Amino acid sequence: GAGVSQSPRYKVAKRGQDVALRCDPISGHVSLFWYQQALGQGPEFLTYFQNEAQLDKSGLPSDRFFAERPEGSVSTLKIQRTQQEDSAVYLCASSLGTENSPLHFGNGTRLTVT
Amino acid sequence: DQQVKQNSPSLSVQEGRISILNCDYTNSMFDYFLWYKKYPAEGPTFLISISSIKDKNEDGRFTVFLNKSAKHLSLHIVPSQPGDSAVYFCAARYSGGGADGLTFGKGTHLIIQP
Numbered sequence: 001g002a003g004v005s006q007s008p009r010y011k012v013a014k015r016g017q018d019v020a021l022r023c024d025p026i027s028g029h030v031s032l033f034w035y036q037q038a039l040g041q042g043p044e045f046l047t048y049f050q051n052e053a054q055l056d057k058s059g060l061p062s063d064r065f066f067a068e069r070p071e072g073s074v075s076t077l078k079i080q081r082t083q084q085e086d087s088a089v090y091l092c093a094s095s096l097g098t099e100n101s102p103l104h105f106g107n108g109t110r111l112t113v114t
Numbered sequence: 115d116q117q118v119k120q121n122s123p124s125l126s127v128q129e130g131r132i133s134i135l136n137c138d139y140t141n142s143m144f145d146y147f148l149w150y151k152k153y154p155a156e157g158p159t160f161l162i163s164i165s166s167i168k169d170k171n172e173d174g175r176f177t178v179f180l181n182k183s184a185k186h187l188s189l190h191i192v193p194s195q196p197g198d199s200a201v202y203f204c205a206a207r208y209s210g211g212g213a214d215g216l217t218f219g220k221g222t223h224l225i226i227q228p
Contacts, residue, residue: 004157035218040220041220041221042120042203042205042218042220042221043158043203043216045215045217048215056215091157099209100146100163100165102148102160102163103160103216104160105158105159106157107156107157108157
């Protein structure tokens with residue numbers, strides 16, 4: 001079946017621009033996660049949804065970052081007034097939400113802020 | 115402070131031999147551990163996991179060992195194949211975290227030499 005799909009694959013933004021990154025999870029997956037991966041680092045947790053409810057947003061680095069999943073399926077990560085330090089790969093993952101169900105990742109969106 | 119540590123940024127192993135990737139963690143609350151494999155320009159792919167109630171889990175060529183007292187786990191790949199060349203991430207979670215979110219290490223780049 002189809003995996004987690006993210007778009008766009010690559011995004012170049014000028015400093016100060018707003019960007020929106022899209023994630024289509026695996027159909028039927030209740031849980032959805034956003035991670036940020038800087039060069040040479042492991043993925044770092046940003047936020048977590050269970051269906052449409054955002055249960056944890058403790059990893060969002062600033063109030064310029066906003067995520068939503070209004071119908072419990074597709075999710076959008078929005079970054080306002082982008083800064084150079086926002087340059088990273090943004091990974092979306094989904095899971096069934098049952099105990100110890102593994103996360104399935106998309107291929108990510110590489111954001112470069114110039 | 116890194117709660118999951120992979121102290122070897124890279125590892126080179128000859129084809130056919132055993133690859134051993136190591137991971138240490140500091141949070142004693144972690145109770146579930148996973149290994150992910152990542153190829154360039156792709157998202158991490160789930161490989162194998164282990165619950166804290168076990169000390170070993172095997173799946174084909176892959177075996178994960180957990181030493182809770184040492185807060186250490188390792189991934190063994192035998193025999194190593196060229197397609198195993200990738201970055202391997204160790205990840206951990208704890209049930210009381212309120213989410214299925216994972217804490218990742220920085221990864222180890224495994225290179226299988228012919």
